[in-house]
Amino acid sequence: MSNTDTNTPCGFDGWEIINAYTRAEALADGVLVDAGKTAREAGWKVPVALTAAVWSDCVEWSEEDTARKNVGQDEDGRLWDVVWMAGVAARAHIARCIKDPGADPSRCRMQVYRIPRGGHACDPELVELKIIIDGGDDGEPVATILEPNED
Numbered sequence: 001m002s003n004t005d006t007n008t009p010c011g012f013d014g015w016e017i018i019n020a021y022t023r024a025e026a027l028a029d030g031v032l033v034d035a036g037k038t039a040r041e042a043g044w045k046v047p048v049a050l051t052a053a054v055w056s057d058c059v060e061w062s063e064e065d066t067a068r069k070n071v072g073q074d075e076d077g078r079l080w081d082v083v084w085m086a087g088v089a090a091r092a093h094i095a096r097c098i099k100d101p102g103a104d105p106s107r108c109r110m111q112v113y114r115i116p117r118g119g120h121a122c123d124p125e126l127v128e129l130k131i132i133i134d135g136g137d138d139g140e141p142v143a144t145i146l147e148p149n150e151d
Contacts, residue, residue, distance in 0.1 A: 022137045023049070027049060032144065035082075035083050035145075039143075042083045046143050047142045047143070049144050053146075053150060057114075058129070060078075061074055061075045065117050071115055071122050082112055085112040086110050089108055089111075090110075090131055090133070106133050107133075108131050109131075109148070111126055111129070130150075131146075
């Protein structure tokens with residue numbers, strides 16, 4: 001720790017930052033996956049990204065998956081389902097936060113049905129995810145969709 005004043009956020013004034021992992025780096029590394037145009041079409045006004053784990057579990061879909069499951073699924077449709085339901089959940093959460101000033105408007109839970117990629121079952125399963133809306137690399141609002149155990 002350094003005694004130099006670096007005017008850092010989150011109450012860490014006086015600490016020297018020796019390493020930072022930016023959202024841009026996480027996107028470039030594949031730790032986060034940009035929902036881009038689909039999120040904007042679904043009504044999001046801020047950039048939206050999914051963690052690689054959420055992408056793998058709820059969005060990823062190959063031709064082999066289609067052949068094995070014999071259902072009308074593709075990645076575009078699965079991504080739409082996730083970002084649309086995230087938007088619905090975020091708007092409902094904000095409305096609740098207006099009534100409860102003690103609630104945290106930057107974090108909420110969401111649910112989405114998805115056909116699992118593994119096995120042979122075609123029955124949709126309900127998956128719980130969470131949304132965090134916070135500051136991006138330059139302090140701009142961004143949304144990230146994560147699994148409940150991810151931070």
